[in-house]
Amino acid sequence: MKAPLATAAAMLGLVLGTANATSVLMERETAYGALRVEQTQSRRCVVASYDDRDAQHYIGCISRAQLGKLVLPYTRNLLAALLVQPKPQRVLVVGLRTGVVPRTLHTLLPQTYIDVVEPDKGLSTLASGCCFWFTNDHMRLINANPRAYVAAAAREDVRYDLVVLDTPGPTYIPDALMTREWLTAVRELMSNGAVLAANTWQTSPLYAHESATYAAVFGDFYNMRFDDNRLVIARKGPLPSDSEVQANARQWAPSFWLAFHTHVNDLLPLMDSEPDWPPDTRVISASAPPQALRAGTVKRTYAWYESVLTPLARAIRNRPVTAALLAILIIGMSIAAARPRTVAKEG
Structure with missing residues (x-):
């Protein structure tokens, strides 16, 4: 009896090992460093090794079994921006990654115009080739430096109702996209009542400085902390009342669940607007880079x-x-x- 049991256990281990085995589909050098596309039975991810500590960082992931599934927690939690601005007519996404964020917004808002600014054409090619990224009449890709694009859009008096900052760098968010000057320029592109959602890390050594900088430009904001990540949800104008957020949550709840199996009740407890940094924290700026x-x-x-x-x-x-x-x-x-x-x- 022991031999068949041992054989069965070995076969089960082989099956499970195969299911969890990781294969590398592609490697590419980009402005964000060396990226590789890794695939398991359940998902496909674009991965970067940002430092010399052998720590992997995910640029983005998609589910192979359910294309609409949001694999990484920050992509699900970004939906909280729609609880603050439920009906954006025009959206700016700075940073393509694997295209999951703009594709998610396009699924929920098919008639909304979405501009995606990505400086690295190599990442754009990788996202479309491996992660089902696409463009159409309502979603376009702009290969440009983010600061140059924001300056040009301001000259043309372009306005956005929702701005998503999702910008990985070789080590973290690029320094030029962390300053008060940058956030002020972005705020100028936002319509009254528009919302900004920024993906950062709560483990960043500059966490307090980043927080103080967002507060200096936008005032109070929602500070969504989870795992090692942090999302800043800010508004051009006062934050909405709790009753407004709850009403928007009820409106979006069916769509969030049907499209992405995301509960709004998982988002609401994370939307904390109480400052958790010292009040005298220095703001990131050109004079304090x-x-x-x-x-x-x-x-x-x-x-x-x-x-x-x-x-x-x-x-x-x-x-x-x-x-x-x-x-x-x-x-x-x-x-x-x-x-x-x-x-x-x-x-």
């Missing part, structure tokens, strides 16, 4: 370590057993932190 603020963050971190570790070293100087145990603990933590890892951080 991200690089300088990152350096300041590192210096403050080292200063904190020094303030903690120096007294600790003095305290255990004449206690060899305690010092040895502490050294073992630190070495173990360092080994664990150095292990290669795969994280589902979304660009």
Whole structure:
């Protein structure tokens, strides 16, 4: 009896292993670094290795079994923008990724005009070839530098009711697309009552500075935090009342569920407008660029370590057993932190 059971277990393991096996369909060098298209039985993803820590970051994913399924949580949570501006007539999406975000909006708003600005033609080709990205009379792709496009659109007096900033970079959001000057230029393109939705990370060392910058340009905003990600949902004008958001949620609930199996009740608890950063946090700007603020963050971190570790070293100087145990603990933590890892951080 043991042999058949062992054979069955081995076959089950083989089947499960095959189902979860990952194959690389394509690799391409882009402005965002080296990207590869990975595929399992259930989904296909565009993946970037942004740093030297062997951490993977997903540019975007699609479901192979259900084309309409929103695989990455941030793509589902972005639907919250429609609870603040339920009927946008014209939409700007900065950053194509795999085309999931603009395609999702097009599914829900087929008569809305959607402009997608993507500077990298290589990513555009990859998205259309591997991720079912397409254009039509209501959804167009503009291969241009985002700042140049925003400036040109402002000269032509173009206005958008919804703007989505979804811009991966070689390490994070490009520095030029984090400043008060950039967000102010984007705000000028927005109609009164229009909404901005920006995809960022809550684990970013500049989290507080980014938050202060959005607040400086837009005032109060919804700060949607989940996993390692954070979505900023801001409005040109005061945020809507809770009753307005609830009414919009009831309007969109059937469509969200039927098209994407997304419950509005999963979105509403994430829509927190209370500031969680120090009130004196410096705003990111041309005079205080991200690089300088990152350096300041590192210096403050080292200063904190020094303030903690120096007294600790003095305290255990004449206690060899305690010092040895502490050294073992630190070495173990360092080994664990150095292990290669795969994280589902979304660009």
